[in-house]
Amino acid sequence: MNKHITVAAAPLLSLLLWSHLVVAQPDAVARYADKAVALLEDAISRETVHGQGNVPAYAESLRDVFLAAGFPAASIRIIPYGETASLIVRYAGDGSSGRQPILLSSHMDVVPAKADDWLRHPFELQEDDTFFYGRGVLDNKFDVSILTTLFVWLKESGFIPHRDLVIAFTGDEESFQETVQQLIGEHRDLIDAEYALIVDGGGGVLNDAGKAIQFQVGFAEKTYATFSMTAKNPGGHSSMPRADNAIYDIARAIQQLEAHQFPFEANEITLTYFERTAPLLNNDVGEAMARLVMDPNDVEAITILRAQPEYIGTLGTTCIPTMLSGGHAENALPRAITATVNCRIFPGHTPGDILRELQLIADNPRLEWQVIGVPVSSPASGFNPEIMEAIATALDPIHPGLPIVPEMGSGTTDGAYFRAAGIPSYSLTGIFINPKDSFAHGLNERVPKASVETSLRFWRTMIDELAGDAKR
Template identity: 70%
Template structure:
């Protein structure tokens, strides 16, 4: 990324924006400076709050943000802080005039973050730090950036007197990184507050930059694999280790694990994964790109499958994966184990149920004496349909910041709040205005960072999105 002063960058973007006929509302450099500063101040405040699971800091954050909406003129009855255990959700409705006769659009992000040990970081994780190019801190990328951005966006639009043609709803959840229960609390108990034609989950997706700072692709998440964890337990009557027998819980479990190691789930495809491979292929000028192109053209191409399966970053896009992640066995060094348990974590391709995959694993293992259990409550959701309105709006809005960047649909291997919106019947698309070099992606890791230019770029992107999806009717 070439170094450029921030204000120069803002001016450049404003010039780009003003030259685009698709967007009627011009952004003055003064307004961009003002709301850019607001987003930065919100990010600084957000990062200073240690909103990790169990710490109980989310409600104060939600109340602080609620106040910002109130001060901006949103009526009190349209701002709801919804407590849930030690955490909370915040829902804000931006009322439209109903002129489009369309259902609401939901915009969702999360206020909680993954834990961070200050001892491991070069910089303090719960303090916004910066250099010329980046902001650093836990949550600057995932997901306090977009919480700050959406809050600023609503405040800015309100200050301009903008009235959308349909309601816009912000839902900030409070435990996306841990239990993902606040989202379920919203879909189950507060459906009337968050019901929408579709949800834009502003978390994940977004643009990729190469080493020269050039944008080469933009991803929208359309589907998520089902995250499911199984425990597989061998039991035995045990005994003293001085009198061993051939039957042994650890041997039984080890044999089962070896059979899992030999197993590969069948290759599966859908419209999203095939489009993803076909559109990503041209950007990788290597054997992987070549394999993607061949696979997209013919999903039974064995050598393409072998190449892609050999890459941990792509194997999950080819089908279901299951892998042992934890072991627990025995109770004393001089006793025969009475039980041995393996934890097996699966990422299930859309269209398969958790039960189907458990059955397949049981067949593979071939030992009916083993006990199986599902850990936690997995949620399956179908892929969201292609939505031309959203895709066109994204492409037009990207023209304001990175003209011509190809838009690529993506299936995510993890589970975000979006899976619960989908499971509740609200199609959900994950996207963000953030562009970054994949090498600079430190979400969940040490020294998480986001480009400072992401603030003006994202403000331009989201103003355009709102104008296109909920602006005055032509």
């Protein structure tokens, strides 16, 4: 990976012109920021969780926004898939650069949220001085709203790209990720691109003082794989207990999993990430990163980093029990107990390797194992100077000189599928957030309000750099 990002003179010039333009039009950014927030408010009110059938109506409401901005009906496609759908919007370029399109991808669905557990209602956009709150406000409706607003802004300002820009909003990223597979398998012509910018994950990192310390770009992802292990038992009446019990079997296996430590692993992306992050943290965690880069056998450094939930995924494979089910009556011995184990597999291992390791850890040949879904392994995307330069240019008016750090995601975005299909994919967003405030998938999910305007400025420059006159 190239560590030195050179910004050529021509883009620098366009950057100067562009920053002047932004300064001259603060109202435009503010106006479109209001629009993005209105879209976000509507989006949060829609409970687009798996199985509720609410994604198609969300896609239709977004389609209306694109139509109202002047996008021809033929350039917008809603592609149904079961109870959900994808939305594709093509921003036609003049083709003058002869280059393949750029794909911009986010997802419209969210993970479930129980209103009773939240301080605020999860499906109502709420705010305080610093944050917006709501399910999906960070993952990923913020970026859906930003990209939609961005296309409207570009269209209304008469922008004509020199290559097509394609938005793909998928509809089940948080569950089975079948909509992205449908797009790749059946509608490749609609989404084919030189590369994809996955606007989900990555982005600006704030420290505890609220200062931007780095900008992350996802180049690779761990393999997401879920396994179930089931203990079966003849059962019987609870007044006549047997020595063996399916709950005991599963409890024992889970305790063994708890005690197991998958080995520490590193690759070029994770070591570069630690190397560039270490000097920015200025604490014992940063020190541990620096030590680890010097000596990957530094056990103490590994222990310090493993204690940090935001970094543990970068250190190797993780597997964790996430669900339990079983039993059929309070006065009956259980006939079957199933534990679900979710793994994030470090590149270089197959789900089959990890399943075998789990079976060894559980150490009970009577347990029955299953792979849930179809895990997808994807290669790391290659270094792309054009994208890295555009990011540097787009960040310059916002946070000049901010280090741009390659990242390996521990979660799975649709990017894994695009990568596996041969479309290099890079995860990034205009959101700047302290990882400690990132409650994606959790309670009281939030996003800093300041990220609305930052994102619009960031993406407007990105598009100008990657598809505007500057590079023609």
